[in-house]
Every structure is written in structure tokens, then in C-alpha cells.
Amino acid sequence: MEPFSEPRRPLRCLHYLPAVDEELGGVVRAVLDVVSALAEGGHEITLLTHDAKDCPESWSDATQGSTESASLPQVVPLGPLSGPLQRASASDLQIISEHVRASDVVHLHTPWTPSNLQLGKMATQLNKPYVLTLHGMLDDWCFARRKWKKAMYLRMGGTRLLEQAAVIHCTAQEEQRQSQKHAPAARWGVVPCLVDTSQYQSLPGEADARANFPQLSEPGYNLLFLSRIDVKKGVERLIDAAASLTADFPDLKVWIAGPGEPGYLEQLKQRAHRLGISGNIHFVGMVRDQLKLSLYQAADVFVLPTSQENFGLVSVEAMLCNTPVMTTFGVDIWKELEGGGAVITEINAGSVADSLRTLLKNASDETIDNNQQSSLLSRGQRGRQHVLEWLDPRSVVNQMLELYEQAIRFKSSGAS
Known part of the structure; x- marks a missing residue:
């Protein structure tokens, strides 16, 4: 994929996805494509994950800072999630904290990931804006599956994760229409999925x-x-x-x-x-x-x-x-x-x-x-x-960058 973002200040963006395993579905492919495109556009992109199974091998060189890897995302491997709630360990939270501090914006994926509650809370405490992509998981059909467990999850921190996000990202207007009732006062944005065409x-x-x-x-x-x-x-x-x-x-x-x-x-x-x-x-x-x-x-x-x-x-x-x-x-x-x-x-x-x-x-x-x-x-x-x-990649990348800028402006305004 050739770099295609319009000239603008480089952003330091931190993505978190617990497992990069394409057998888990389309969320993984969507994240891989967007971090790749943003990095090739000249932005400093870091991907934190507990399982880097399907990360491209070339991305591992980015961690070493080689010249050839300057336009690649940096993959930071974390230890396994632990406990019945699959939460990040204390040692991993220390690593994550360092990367959150160094970022302009944090990007979390899916609302039902318990470790996202940890990262959302950390970003808020460190006064860093975070974007939360729903990936369709607040759609009516999805919410109706195990509804009582999801309602409990929202009460125990999920609603706070939604409301404290600088922007909740949906990939279609229909997704926002179905999801918005769960956090009507939150800030919402629609950008289609970035596809490496x-x-x-x-x-x-x-x-x-x-x-x-x-x-x-x-x-x-x-x-x-x-x-x-x-x-x-x-x-x-x-x-x-x-x-x-x-x-x-x-x-x-x-x-x-x-x-x-x-x-x-x-x-x-x-x-x-x-x-x-x-x-x-x-x-x-x-x-x-x-x-x-x-x-x-x-x-x-x-x-x-x-x-x-x-x-x-x-x-x-x-x-x-x-x-x-x-x-x-x-x-x-x-x-x-x-x-x-x-x-x-x-x-x-x-x-x-x-x-x-x-x-x-x-x-x-x-x-x-x-x-x-x-x-x-x-x-x-x-x-x-x-x-x-x-889905012209230049257009989608620039829409995503504008979403990040919107999140940064919101946080800079002192709003909460």
C-alpha cells in the first residue's frame, strides 16, 4: 500500500488489540489494514497485542528501528491475559502506561474486551484521548445475545468506557443508529473500514x-x-x-x-x-x-x-x-x-x-x-x-486522521 495521507503533522497513535489472529474474524483484518496505512502515511503507529500471530513478519523489524522499517507499525508483544476476566497483568500495564504517555491518541477496538476497561481508565487518568471502535458489537442483534451479561458489563465499567471516549468510531451510519442508545451523550463519528485495495x-x-x-x-x-x-x-x-x-x-x-x-x-x-x-x-x-x-x-x-x-x-x-x-x-x-x-x-x-x-x-x-x-x-x-x-484509501485515511484530530481537540478543550 503506497502512502496516501495528505500532508499534516505526524501523529503518534497507539492501537491495542488483544489478539492478532485472523481466524477470530474481520476485526483483525480491519486493524491490520488501518495501522499499516497510517504508518505508511508517515505517522508513528504502535500496536500493542498479547498475541502477534498474524502480524506481518516485517513489522517485527520496526521494533528495532531499522531504516527500512520507518514506514511500518511497531508491534509491542505483551504477556498473556490472565484470570477469568482476561485482564492485563501489572507488568504489562507498566509497559502499556509508557506507550500511552508517549502517544497523541490511543485507539481501542471492541467494547466487550475487559482489558479495554483498564486501558480506557489509564488513558483518562493520563489525560490522553482515546478512540473506541465498536466493530458492530453494539448492534441490536449482538447486544441481544447474552444480554444480561452485557448489561452487567456496562454497569460495571462498560458505560464509562463509552462515555469517556473522546470519539466512538462506527463504520456505518446504520451502526451508529443502533448503538447510540447505549451512550447517547457520547461523541460519535463515522468512518468506513479501511481496506488495503x-x-x-x-x-x-x-x-x-x-x-x-x-x-x-x-x-x-x-x-x-x-x-x-x-x-x-x-x-x-x-x-x-x-x-x-x-x-x-x-x-x-x-x-x-x-x-x-x-x-x-x-x-x-x-x-x-x-x-x-x-x-x-x-x-x-x-x-x-x-x-x-x-x-x-x-x-x-x-x-x-x-x-x-x-x-x-x-x-x-x-x-x-x-x-x-x-x-x-x-x-x-x-x-x-x-x-x-x-x-x-x-x-x-x-x-x-x-x-x-x-x-x-x-x-x-x-x-x-x-x-x-x-x-x-x-x-x-x-x-x-x-x-x-x-473506499478509496486516501479518502478513508484522511477521514480517520480527522477523527483522531477531533479526539485530540476534545481532550485539549478540557472536556470530560
Whole structure:
């Protein structure tokens, strides 16, 4: 990613994320992209983490201060979180304190992380502004899960974490609308998720995916689900929809990529078996890097039938790979995705099946333009162009920097 922030004073920004493990979901990818972009823009970025598993190896050189690493984030490894509440140890708090003191602004991620209560309190005591990114975790659907525990957490410090933040960062207006009731007097800002679009400038093509998964090349449409495999993601809806669709598309193939608990994966496989479509459903596990992009490209439609999603980064990734997207109104950015040609549907298997049936039948029956270009290809190309314009990294970086400046001005004003 090339540096793209407009000239302004360099900021010293401290990010804290307990675990940098991409199997935990899209939050990790979002944090990696934003700290990378800010560092390449000339800002001094430090990332504190208790687990640096998926931090790029080159970032470790930044800790040594080498010339080559001047535009990389500095990763500071901490010891393991401890106790049932997973809090930072006294020795780690000493390290964290030194970095908070040296920063202009602190950036915390997710409201339900107990160690964030420690860092928020520390930043407040040291008179340092902190930004708190919610990552969709105060959305109505999320809050309704284990609601009594979350309500107790808010009473025991979570509300204070929200109210004392210099800015609460949401990635969509819809997220702010759902979340604001939990801290109506707090200061809020909306900046979309920063996506490193440079890796999508030259796509790898379909060959790698087809070599690893030969059945992609067999007759029939290929539907792709790629995400953490969790109940909220709606994989059951996709399997049920596929059972309905095979009457019209008997050669339909559904590819389910991502990590999941073995017991839950077995339940999904049994569901497909009971519906008589085991041969149509393919579980391929975690897919990374160029193979992931190739798999997006090889799919005819990317499907995310989720109950709730904040930014839905995988849908954005699919669109950047020229792949049409179908998802639900449970995604906070559904309006933005729809603007790029994504099909948005209600959160139930019947609606998922109906939307896919229409999409696939149109692709089978229609041709457009004089080049006989398929409607799916046209929709995919439209989506890619839309995302490249909407999530232009220069614009998003500058919006994030303005959010930081807003936080600093708030703290400098003496407000609390």
C-alpha cells in the first residue's frame, strides 16, 4: 500500500488489540489494514497485542528501528491475559502506561474486551484521548445475545468506557443508529473500514482455486461462503436455500470456506445430509492469501446470509474480485453494498433462495451488450468499480486522521 495521507503533522497513535489472529474474524483484518496505512502515511503507529500471530513478519523489524522499517507499525508483544476476566497483568500495564504517555491518541477496538476497561481508565487518568471502535458489537442483534451479561458489563465499567471516549468510531451510519442508545451523550463519528485495495489491483485469476478444488470446473454454478463459520453467519440458511435451488439447478455447488468449531461443522454437514444435498456442499476450511482471492474469482456468486455484520469485509473483498454479492439487511453497510449492485435480502432461507434463484435464472436466460457478456460478470465489474471509489484509501485515511484530530481537540478543550 503506497502512502496516501495528505500532508499534516505526524501523529503518534497507539492501537491495542488483544489478539492478532485472523481466524477470530474481520476485526483483525480491519486493524491490520488501518495501522499499516497510517504508518505508511508517515505517522508513528504502535500496536500493542498479547498475541502477534498474524502480524506481518516485517513489522517485527520496526521494533528495532531499522531504516527500512520507518514506514511500518511497531508491534509491542505483551504477556498473556490472565484470570477469568482476561485482564492485563501489572507488568504489562507498566509497559502499556509508557506507550500511552508517549502517544497523541490511543485507539481501542471492541467494547466487550475487559482489558479495554483498564486501558480506557489509564488513558483518562493520563489525560490522553482515546478512540473506541465498536466493530458492530453494539448492534441490536449482538447486544441481544447474552444480554444480561452485557448489561452487567456496562454497569460495571462498560458505560464509562463509552462515555469517556473522546470519539466512538462506527463504520456505518446504520451502526451508529443502533448503538447510540447505549451512550447517547457520547461523541460519535463515522468512518468506513479501511481496506488495503492494493492487493486487488492485480488479481491472481481462477487457476489456483480450480487446481486446489477441481470440482469448481465441473458443470453448474458455484456459490461461495467465506467467513468465520458461526451460528450468526447463517450457513444453515445457505444450506436450506441450496436444497430448494437444486430443483432448478441440480449441478449447483456451494463452497463453505472458513474456520469453525468441529461440533458445529458436523451439525452443518448432517443438515446437508438430511436434506439430500451432501454432494452439493463442500467444506474447504480456512483459505488465505492468493488462494482466497482466486476462490472469490472462481465463484459465480458470493453469499453471506448473515444475521448481523458490521462492515461485512468479506463482501467487500468479493466485490473487489469482480464477484457478485448477495447478503442480507443484517449487514450495517447494506445500502452501500446495494449501491454497487449487491443483492440484499431478508434474513431467512426462503428469501435467500428466492434472491439467488432470480439472480441465477437471469444469468442463465440473459445476455447483455454486443459482447454477449453475462449479467453476473457485468454485476461483478460494477461492484468492483463501486468499492474502489467508495473506499478509496486516501479518502478513508484522511477521514480517520480527522477523527483522531477531533479526539485530540476534545481532550485539549478540557472536556470530560
